[in-house]
Amino acid sequence: EDIGMLIGFGYTVKQISEITGISERTIYRYMPDTLKDKERAEKISEAMKSKSEVVRKELTAVSSYPKTQETTVQFDKTDFLHIQQQIAQQLTECEGCGRRVHRTRLKIVKGKLLCPLCRGEKPQPPQRERRVKVTKSKDTWQHRKAQMQPQHSQMELAVLEKLNALGVPVETDVPFCLQRTIPDFYFPTKNVAVYLDGPVHKGREDRDENQRELLARLYGITVVSISYERHSVQEAERIIQEIREAIQ
Structure with missing residues (x-):
């Protein structure tokens, strides 16, 4: 109770x-x-x-735990307004439909600035990218001519320089039509052809000799063959002396 x-x-x-x-x-x-x-x-x-x-x-x-910092990209309003102003400067109002389009797409038709749609132009479909085939460059006639011309050795160039310095009239790369032989130097006033036989000449002495004999017989040219082992100042002086003796 x-x-x-x-x-x-x-x-x-x-x-x-x-x-x-x-x-x-x-x-x-x-x-x-x-x-x-x-x-x-x-x-x-x-x-x-x-x-x-x-x-x-x-x-x-x-x-109450400390919050982790989150990296957030904040867009500056001034930058955004600046971009908007730049875009607005590039846009111009079409006098046909009133739309604002890029000024490069507007054209004057009958005194009015019109966009492609108002001009009646159809939007072109996107074009496929075409692969450009890389073709090998064709040899020009100048390139082939340079390949066909005889190449001059260092000795030939050195002797030619000496002859030009002495004032001796001389020509190079003068072809003679027999089996096509080209002497290294030809002196037209003396009708003398000079061959410089360096290391490259070895192994084809018989063929070169036959061509030179035929040249002398058909054209009445005095053929002078001068051998040398390698290019040097002394050898060039010796060759010049032999050439001067041949054309006197």
């Missing part, structure tokens, strides 16, 4: 247990069923409340 009276005054099971010293289990045993359900609901709500408090504290602790 005392427990019922205390419950009637609004005391909780825990408070009654502290006042009377009776265990909470015993107090529950003598409580009416309706009060038991109410007390149970209050206990559950308190447990949920305490649990939610713990969760809220954990969330507060997590939110």
Whole structure:
């Protein structure tokens, strides 16, 4: 009866247990069923409340952690306005449809600036990229002529320079039609042909000799063959001396 009276005054099971010293289990045993359900609901709500408090504290602790810096690209408004102004300067209003198009696409038709659509031009489909075939360059006649001309050795060039310095009239690369032989030097005033036989001459002495004999017989040319081992200043002086003796 005392427990019922205390419950009637609004005391909780825990408070009654502290006042009377009776265990909470015993107090529950003598409580009416309706009060038991109410007390149970209050206990559950308190447990949920305490649990939610713990969760809220954990969330507060997590939110207090220092945030990591996120790199975000911020577009400057002044730059954006500057770009807009540049684009606007390139656009001009079409006097036919009123659309603003790039000024390079406008043309004057009957005194009006018209866009391609107002001019009746159809938009062209995008063209496929064409692969350009790389062709080998063809030899020009100048290139072939240079290949056909005889190449002069260092000795020939050195002797020619000396002859020009002495004022001796001489020609080079003068072809004679027999089996086509070209002497290294030809002196037209003396009708003398000079061949300089260097290391390249070795191995074809017989053929060269036959051609030179035929040249002398058909054209009446005096043929002079001068051999040398390698290019040197002394050899060039010797060859010049022999040529001067031949054309005197």
